[in-house]
Amino acid sequence: MTRVIDRIMFVCTANECRSPFVEAYARRAGEGAPVRFESSGTEATGRAVPEQGLALAAEHRLSVAQHRSRQVDVAILADQDLILPMSRIHARELLLLAPAVAPRLFTLKQFARWIAQHPRPPRSHLGSWLDAAAADRPRTNFVGDDRLDDVADPVGRPMHYWRRMAEDVVPAIDAILDGLYQSGR
Template sequence: MGDEFRIVIVCTANICRSPMAEAMIRQALRAYGPGAASITVESAGVYGHEGSPIAPGSAAALNALGIEDDGHRGRRLTPAIVGAADLVLTMEEGHRDAILAGSPEARDKTFALREFARLAGGEAPPADAGVAARARALVAAAGRRRTVLPWAGVDDVPDPYGGPDEGYHACAALLLGEVGTLLRPLLTPRS
């Protein structure tokens, strides 16, 4: 297990939603400081547009929030990426289900992003543990709290790709709130 913790964010093509969430998490981890250095975050797409830059609307939405995309290039999700991850967060329940169809052993670490934020947001991981250990405790707690909801799509992040700029900004605002919720118990305030 070690002192490192790897998060993989997944969407359809890895040029819109997942790179926005990745950039938001990276910025939060940088702001937290050296204590979060054990957390790495990356993204991929179930149908990844290999080598493609972030969608212009996503870049503009991040820019409006003062967040850099760090020169993102799209890539396709592979079983090796899933296997190396400690936590896989998807933009849609369908992405989660596709991953689990190919890698059923990843069930305990694969969640829709909004699902994980909902399940882990109220947890209080051990404050005396390092960030990676707290992250593992959150994943375990979320897995224990997981239930099947009676309606599909409740945890999906709407895909703004190809739509108006407002859709990208709304998606970014939604992601920013969800990222804050899922990181809050992980990055406990420093004293």
């Protein structure tokens, strides 16, 4: 029997700070789970993670030194089982690029809350399950800005903003991984 590998993509603006950190953390925290993580940006530059991001990753014993910013690709979005942007603004941009991904699109923090209320059935394919289970979510979930849903961008700010970003995303990733893979799905 072939083991299905879930594909989860994290998206931020430049793909230089939030989404690379989340990708690196998720890879380590989800080691052994049947999942592949990627990240990209809505306005990617091809640049590396800034020094503060490298320092933050090192504090968490992660490496993002080899990461280079990647642009969101509509074809790659269509292949993802779950797309987790860092803010509602990113979600709206992604909906405009690829409206069909709507059931598989949540902000990172939205999905951390949603998965706690919607247990994944055993042996279900993540993308197909979300296509059915999340298809009727109101599109108003993506309208406006909401601190409950948005992860603040730390670029250009002092280190304590970077640490605050990590404090915001680490529990969300832990909750998502627990909700998706806690029983070896």
